Amino acid sequence: MRSHRDKYNLILQEVARSGRQWNESISKQVFADESFADLNVESPDFGDFSWQGTLGVEAGQFVLSGKWKLQVPRACSKCNGVFVDVLSGEIDEHYIIEPKHEEMQAELELTGNEPEALESGELDVLAALREHFWLAWQPMVVCDRACKGLCLQCGVDLNKGSCDCHKQVKENAFAALKNLKFDA
Ligand SMILES: [Zn+2]
Ligand SMILES: [Zn+2]
Known part of the structure:
Protein backbone atom coordinates (compact mmCIF):
# COMPACT_ATOMS: atom_id res chain seq x y z
CA MET A 1 0.00 0.00 0.00
CA ARG A 2 1.27 3.45 -0.89
CA SER A 3 1.48 5.90 1.95
CA HIS A 4 -0.10 9.35 1.80
CA ARG A 5 3.37 10.75 1.53
CA ASP A 6 4.00 8.91 -1.71
CA LYS A 7 0.60 9.79 -3.03
CA TYR A 8 1.02 13.56 -2.76
CA ASN A 9 4.77 13.90 -3.00
CA LEU A 10 5.52 13.79 -6.68
CA ILE A 11 8.75 13.64 -8.56
CA LEU A 12 7.97 15.70 -11.65
CA GLN A 13 10.52 13.82 -13.74
CA GLU A 14 8.51 10.66 -13.08
CA VAL A 15 5.06 12.05 -13.83
CA ALA A 16 3.67 10.35 -16.92
CA ARG A 17 2.75 12.38 -20.02
CA SER A 18 -0.90 11.77 -19.21
CA GLY A 19 -0.34 13.62 -15.94
CA ARG A 20 -2.22 13.02 -12.71
CA GLN A 21 -5.84 13.46 -11.73
CA TRP A 22 -7.45 13.73 -8.33
CA ASN A 23 -11.07 13.71 -7.35
CA GLU A 24 -11.07 13.03 -3.69
CA SER A 25 -11.58 13.96 -0.13
CA ILE A 26 -8.27 14.21 1.69
CA SER A 27 -8.93 13.25 5.29
CA LYS A 28 -8.40 16.12 7.70
CA GLN A 29 -5.95 14.01 9.70
CA VAL A 30 -3.72 13.94 6.64
CA PHE A 31 -4.40 17.48 5.46
CA ALA A 32 -4.11 19.42 8.72
CA ASP A 33 -0.47 19.71 9.71
CA GLU A 34 1.06 21.71 12.57
CA SER A 35 0.06 24.99 10.89
CA PHE A 36 -3.53 24.12 11.87
CA ALA A 37 -2.74 23.94 15.60
CA ASP A 38 -4.96 26.96 16.38
CA LEU A 39 -7.94 25.49 14.56
CA ASN A 40 -10.38 23.04 16.07
CA VAL A 41 -9.57 20.18 13.69
CA GLU A 42 -11.16 17.65 16.08
CA SER A 43 -14.56 19.30 15.76
CA PRO A 44 -17.12 17.32 13.74
CA ASP A 45 -17.74 20.59 11.87
CA PHE A 46 -14.20 20.51 10.52
CA GLY A 47 -14.49 18.69 7.21
CA ASP A 48 -12.17 16.74 5.00
CA PHE A 49 -10.36 18.62 2.25
CA SER A 50 -12.19 18.25 -1.03
CA TRP A 51 -9.81 18.34 -4.00
CA GLN A 52 -10.56 17.98 -7.69
CA GLY A 53 -7.51 18.69 -9.75
CA THR A 54 -4.96 17.70 -12.28
CA LEU A 55 -1.27 17.93 -12.85
CA GLY A 56 -0.46 18.25 -16.53
CA VAL A 57 2.38 19.33 -18.75
CA GLU A 58 1.91 22.45 -20.86
CA ALA A 59 4.65 24.07 -22.91
CA GLY A 60 7.38 22.51 -20.82
CA GLN A 61 5.81 23.55 -17.54
CA PHE A 62 4.03 21.41 -14.99
CA VAL A 63 0.63 22.86 -14.22
CA LEU A 64 -1.25 22.04 -11.04
CA SER A 65 -4.83 23.18 -11.38
CA GLY A 66 -8.17 22.43 -9.84
CA LYS A 67 -10.73 23.32 -7.22
CA TRP A 68 -10.73 22.78 -3.47
CA LYS A 69 -13.18 23.21 -0.63
CA LEU A 70 -12.96 22.89 3.13
CA GLN A 71 -15.54 23.33 5.86
CA VAL A 72 -14.17 24.91 9.04
CA PRO A 73 -15.80 25.85 12.35
CA ARG A 74 -15.06 29.47 13.20
CA ALA A 75 -15.72 31.93 15.99
CA CYS A 76 -17.47 35.15 14.99
CA SER A 77 -15.20 38.12 15.65
CA LYS A 78 -18.21 40.20 16.73
CA CYS A 79 -20.34 37.89 18.91
CA ASN A 80 -17.88 35.01 19.55
CA GLY A 81 -20.53 32.52 18.41
CA VAL A 82 -19.24 29.43 16.63
CA PHE A 83 -20.48 28.94 13.09
CA VAL A 84 -19.52 26.81 10.11
CA ASP A 85 -17.65 28.52 7.30
CA VAL A 86 -16.84 26.96 3.93
CA LEU A 87 -13.65 28.06 2.25
CA SER A 88 -12.99 27.25 -1.37
CA GLY A 89 -10.75 28.28 -4.18
CA GLU A 90 -9.13 27.51 -7.47
CA ILE A 91 -5.54 26.66 -8.10
CA ASP A 92 -3.42 27.33 -11.15
CA GLU A 93 0.22 26.85 -10.27
CA HIS A 94 3.05 26.46 -12.74
CA TYR A 95 6.27 24.66 -11.96
CA ILE A 96 9.47 23.95 -13.75
CA ILE A 97 12.36 21.76 -12.85
CA GLU A 98 15.23 24.14 -12.23
CA PRO A 99 16.64 24.83 -15.69
CA LYS A 100 20.18 23.75 -16.23
CA HIS A 101 20.72 25.50 -19.55
CA GLU A 102 20.67 29.19 -20.35
CA GLU A 103 18.68 28.41 -23.47
CA MET A 104 15.82 26.95 -21.44
CA GLN A 105 15.83 29.95 -19.14
CA ALA A 106 15.56 32.34 -22.10
CA GLU A 107 12.62 30.36 -23.46
CA LEU A 108 10.83 30.58 -20.13
CA GLU A 109 11.35 34.31 -19.92
CA LEU A 110 9.67 34.68 -23.30
CA THR A 111 6.48 32.99 -22.17
CA GLY A 112 5.88 35.68 -19.53
CA ASN A 113 4.72 33.15 -16.96
CA GLU A 114 6.44 32.97 -13.67
CA PRO A 115 6.65 29.34 -12.80
CA GLU A 116 8.05 28.25 -9.50
CA ALA A 117 11.36 26.51 -10.00
CA LEU A 118 11.70 23.23 -8.17
CA GLU A 119 15.34 22.37 -8.02
CA SER A 120 14.96 18.67 -7.41
CA GLY A 121 11.68 18.26 -9.28
CA GLU A 122 9.94 17.26 -6.06
CA LEU A 123 6.45 18.65 -5.71
CA ASP A 124 4.59 18.34 -2.43
CA VAL A 125 0.98 18.68 -3.58
CA LEU A 126 -0.39 18.78 -0.03
CA ALA A 127 1.91 21.66 0.86
CA ALA A 128 0.75 23.54 -2.26
CA LEU A 129 -2.90 22.95 -1.30
CA ARG A 130 -2.29 24.08 2.27
CA GLU A 131 -0.67 27.25 0.98
CA HIS A 132 -3.80 28.02 -1.04
CA PHE A 133 -5.98 27.33 1.95
CA TRP A 134 -4.03 29.85 4.05
CA LEU A 135 -4.15 32.40 1.25
CA ALA A 136 -7.95 32.15 1.35
CA TRP A 137 -8.03 32.34 5.15
CA GLN A 138 -9.56 35.48 6.66
CA PRO A 139 -8.40 36.15 10.23
CA MET A 140 -11.59 38.07 11.07
CA VAL A 141 -14.95 36.60 10.12
CA VAL A 142 -18.51 37.30 11.19
CA CYS A 143 -21.31 34.75 11.63
CA ASP A 144 -23.68 36.95 9.68
CA ARG A 145 -23.46 40.34 8.03
CA ALA A 146 -26.24 41.47 10.33
CA CYS A 147 -24.49 40.20 13.48
CA LYS A 148 -25.03 42.77 16.23
ZN1 LIG B 1 -21.72 37.00 15.24
ZN1 LIG C 1 -24.99 46.16 27.71
Missing part, protein backbone atom coordinates in the same frame (compact mmCIF):
# COMPACT_ATOMS: atom_id res chain seq x y z
CA GLY A 149 -22.09 41.53 18.29
CA LEU A 150 -21.69 41.85 22.03
CA CYS A 151 -22.46 44.90 24.10
CA LEU A 152 -19.12 46.52 24.79
CA GLN A 153 -20.17 47.38 28.32
CA CYS A 154 -22.03 44.39 29.74
CA GLY A 155 -21.05 41.71 27.22
CA VAL A 156 -24.60 40.59 26.44
CA ASP A 157 -24.98 38.96 22.99
CA LEU A 158 -27.13 41.55 21.24
CA ASN A 159 -28.31 38.92 18.73
CA LYS A 160 -30.02 37.05 21.56
CA GLY A 161 -31.01 39.74 23.97
CA SER A 162 -30.79 43.40 24.80
CA CYS A 163 -29.47 45.53 27.61
CA ASP A 164 -29.93 49.03 28.92
CA CYS A 165 -26.30 50.13 28.66
CA HIS A 166 -26.93 52.37 25.67
CA LYS A 167 -29.91 54.04 27.36
CA GLN A 168 -27.98 54.51 30.61
CA VAL A 169 -25.09 56.19 28.84
CA LYS A 170 -27.54 58.66 27.34
CA GLU A 171 -29.21 59.32 30.69
CA ASN A 172 -25.89 59.77 32.45
CA ALA A 173 -24.74 62.21 29.83
CA PHE A 174 -27.95 64.17 30.22
CA ALA A 175 -27.68 64.12 34.01
CA ALA A 176 -24.11 65.37 33.81
CA LEU A 177 -25.25 68.19 31.61
CA LYS A 178 -27.98 69.16 34.06
CA ASN A 179 -25.46 69.37 36.87
CA LEU A 180 -23.21 71.77 35.04
CA LYS A 181 -23.20 75.15 36.62
CA PHE A 182 -23.11 78.08 34.31
CA ASP A 183 -21.59 81.32 35.36
CA ALA A 184 -24.21 83.89 34.70
Whole structure:
Protein backbone atom coordinates (compact mmCIF):
# COMPACT_ATOMS: atom_id res chain seq x y z
CA MET A 1 0.00 0.00 0.00
CA ARG A 2 1.27 3.45 -0.89
CA SER A 3 1.48 5.90 1.95
CA HIS A 4 -0.10 9.35 1.80
CA ARG A 5 3.37 10.75 1.53
CA ASP A 6 4.00 8.91 -1.71
CA LYS A 7 0.60 9.79 -3.03
CA TYR A 8 1.02 13.56 -2.76
CA ASN A 9 4.77 13.90 -3.00
CA LEU A 10 5.52 13.79 -6.68
CA ILE A 11 8.75 13.64 -8.56
CA LEU A 12 7.97 15.70 -11.65
CA GLN A 13 10.52 13.82 -13.74
CA GLU A 14 8.51 10.66 -13.08
CA VAL A 15 5.06 12.05 -13.83
CA ALA A 16 3.67 10.35 -16.92
CA ARG A 17 2.75 12.38 -20.02
CA SER A 18 -0.90 11.77 -19.21
CA GLY A 19 -0.34 13.62 -15.94
CA ARG A 20 -2.22 13.02 -12.71
CA GLN A 21 -5.84 13.46 -11.73
CA TRP A 22 -7.45 13.73 -8.33
CA ASN A 23 -11.07 13.71 -7.35
CA GLU A 24 -11.07 13.03 -3.69
CA SER A 25 -11.58 13.96 -0.13
CA ILE A 26 -8.27 14.21 1.69
CA SER A 27 -8.93 13.25 5.29
CA LYS A 28 -8.40 16.12 7.70
CA GLN A 29 -5.95 14.01 9.70
CA VAL A 30 -3.72 13.94 6.64
CA PHE A 31 -4.40 17.48 5.46
CA ALA A 32 -4.11 19.42 8.72
CA ASP A 33 -0.47 19.71 9.71
CA GLU A 34 1.06 21.71 12.57
CA SER A 35 0.06 24.99 10.89
CA PHE A 36 -3.53 24.12 11.87
CA ALA A 37 -2.74 23.94 15.60
CA ASP A 38 -4.96 26.96 16.38
CA LEU A 39 -7.94 25.49 14.56
CA ASN A 40 -10.38 23.04 16.07
CA VAL A 41 -9.57 20.18 13.69
CA GLU A 42 -11.16 17.65 16.08
CA SER A 43 -14.56 19.30 15.76
CA PRO A 44 -17.12 17.32 13.74
CA ASP A 45 -17.74 20.59 11.87
CA PHE A 46 -14.20 20.51 10.52
CA GLY A 47 -14.49 18.69 7.21
CA ASP A 48 -12.17 16.74 5.00
CA PHE A 49 -10.36 18.62 2.25
CA SER A 50 -12.19 18.25 -1.03
CA TRP A 51 -9.81 18.34 -4.00
CA GLN A 52 -10.56 17.98 -7.69
CA GLY A 53 -7.51 18.69 -9.75
CA THR A 54 -4.96 17.70 -12.28
CA LEU A 55 -1.27 17.93 -12.85
CA GLY A 56 -0.46 18.25 -16.53
CA VAL A 57 2.38 19.33 -18.75
CA GLU A 58 1.91 22.45 -20.86
CA ALA A 59 4.65 24.07 -22.91
CA GLY A 60 7.38 22.51 -20.82
CA GLN A 61 5.81 23.55 -17.54
CA PHE A 62 4.03 21.41 -14.99
CA VAL A 63 0.63 22.86 -14.22
CA LEU A 64 -1.25 22.04 -11.04
CA SER A 65 -4.83 23.18 -11.38
CA GLY A 66 -8.17 22.43 -9.84
CA LYS A 67 -10.73 23.32 -7.22
CA TRP A 68 -10.73 22.78 -3.47
CA LYS A 69 -13.18 23.21 -0.63
CA LEU A 70 -12.96 22.89 3.13
CA GLN A 71 -15.54 23.33 5.86
CA VAL A 72 -14.17 24.91 9.04
CA PRO A 73 -15.80 25.85 12.35
CA ARG A 74 -15.06 29.47 13.20
CA ALA A 75 -15.72 31.93 15.99
CA CYS A 76 -17.47 35.15 14.99
CA SER A 77 -15.20 38.12 15.65
CA LYS A 78 -18.21 40.20 16.73
CA CYS A 79 -20.34 37.89 18.91
CA ASN A 80 -17.88 35.01 19.55
CA GLY A 81 -20.53 32.52 18.41
CA VAL A 82 -19.24 29.43 16.63
CA PHE A 83 -20.48 28.94 13.09
CA VAL A 84 -19.52 26.81 10.11
CA ASP A 85 -17.65 28.52 7.30
CA VAL A 86 -16.84 26.96 3.93
CA LEU A 87 -13.65 28.06 2.25
CA SER A 88 -12.99 27.25 -1.37
CA GLY A 89 -10.75 28.28 -4.18
CA GLU A 90 -9.13 27.51 -7.47
CA ILE A 91 -5.54 26.66 -8.10
CA ASP A 92 -3.42 27.33 -11.15
CA GLU A 93 0.22 26.85 -10.27
CA HIS A 94 3.05 26.46 -12.74
CA TYR A 95 6.27 24.66 -11.96
CA ILE A 96 9.47 23.95 -13.75
CA ILE A 97 12.36 21.76 -12.85
CA GLU A 98 15.23 24.14 -12.23
CA PRO A 99 16.64 24.83 -15.69
CA LYS A 100 20.18 23.75 -16.23
CA HIS A 101 20.72 25.50 -19.55
CA GLU A 102 20.67 29.19 -20.35
CA GLU A 103 18.68 28.41 -23.47
CA MET A 104 15.82 26.95 -21.44
CA GLN A 105 15.83 29.95 -19.14
CA ALA A 106 15.56 32.34 -22.10
CA GLU A 107 12.62 30.36 -23.46
CA LEU A 108 10.83 30.58 -20.13
CA GLU A 109 11.35 34.31 -19.92
CA LEU A 110 9.67 34.68 -23.30
CA THR A 111 6.48 32.99 -22.17
CA GLY A 112 5.88 35.68 -19.53
CA ASN A 113 4.72 33.15 -16.96
CA GLU A 114 6.44 32.97 -13.67
CA PRO A 115 6.65 29.34 -12.80
CA GLU A 116 8.05 28.25 -9.50
CA ALA A 117 11.36 26.51 -10.00
CA LEU A 118 11.70 23.23 -8.17
CA GLU A 119 15.34 22.37 -8.02
CA SER A 120 14.96 18.67 -7.41
CA GLY A 121 11.68 18.26 -9.28
CA GLU A 122 9.94 17.26 -6.06
CA LEU A 123 6.45 18.65 -5.71
CA ASP A 124 4.59 18.34 -2.43
CA VAL A 125 0.98 18.68 -3.58
CA LEU A 126 -0.39 18.78 -0.03
CA ALA A 127 1.91 21.66 0.86
CA ALA A 128 0.75 23.54 -2.26
CA LEU A 129 -2.90 22.95 -1.30
CA ARG A 130 -2.29 24.08 2.27
CA GLU A 131 -0.67 27.25 0.98
CA HIS A 132 -3.80 28.02 -1.04
CA PHE A 133 -5.98 27.33 1.95
CA TRP A 134 -4.03 29.85 4.05
CA LEU A 135 -4.15 32.40 1.25
CA ALA A 136 -7.95 32.15 1.35
CA TRP A 137 -8.03 32.34 5.15
CA GLN A 138 -9.56 35.48 6.66
CA PRO A 139 -8.40 36.15 10.23
CA MET A 140 -11.59 38.07 11.07
CA VAL A 141 -14.95 36.60 10.12
CA VAL A 142 -18.51 37.30 11.19
CA CYS A 143 -21.31 34.75 11.63
CA ASP A 144 -23.68 36.95 9.68
CA ARG A 145 -23.46 40.34 8.03
CA ALA A 146 -26.24 41.47 10.33
CA CYS A 147 -24.49 40.20 13.48
CA LYS A 148 -25.03 42.77 16.23
CA GLY A 149 -22.09 41.53 18.29
CA LEU A 150 -21.69 41.85 22.03
CA CYS A 151 -22.46 44.90 24.10
CA LEU A 152 -19.12 46.52 24.79
CA GLN A 153 -20.17 47.38 28.32
CA CYS A 154 -22.03 44.39 29.74
CA GLY A 155 -21.05 41.71 27.22
CA VAL A 156 -24.60 40.59 26.44
CA ASP A 157 -24.98 38.96 22.99
CA LEU A 158 -27.13 41.55 21.24
CA ASN A 159 -28.31 38.92 18.73
CA LYS A 160 -30.02 37.05 21.56
CA GLY A 161 -31.01 39.74 23.97
CA SER A 162 -30.79 43.40 24.80
CA CYS A 163 -29.47 45.53 27.61
CA ASP A 164 -29.93 49.03 28.92
CA CYS A 165 -26.30 50.13 28.66
CA HIS A 166 -26.93 52.37 25.67
CA LYS A 167 -29.91 54.04 27.36
CA GLN A 168 -27.98 54.51 30.61
CA VAL A 169 -25.09 56.19 28.84
CA LYS A 170 -27.54 58.66 27.34
CA GLU A 171 -29.21 59.32 30.69
CA ASN A 172 -25.89 59.77 32.45
CA ALA A 173 -24.74 62.21 29.83
CA PHE A 174 -27.95 64.17 30.22
CA ALA A 175 -27.68 64.12 34.01
CA ALA A 176 -24.11 65.37 33.81
CA LEU A 177 -25.25 68.19 31.61
CA LYS A 178 -27.98 69.16 34.06
CA ASN A 179 -25.46 69.37 36.87
CA LEU A 180 -23.21 71.77 35.04
CA LYS A 181 -23.20 75.15 36.62
CA PHE A 182 -23.11 78.08 34.31
CA ASP A 183 -21.59 81.32 35.36
CA ALA A 184 -24.21 83.89 34.70
ZN1 LIG B 1 -21.72 37.00 15.24
ZN1 LIG C 1 -24.99 46.16 27.71
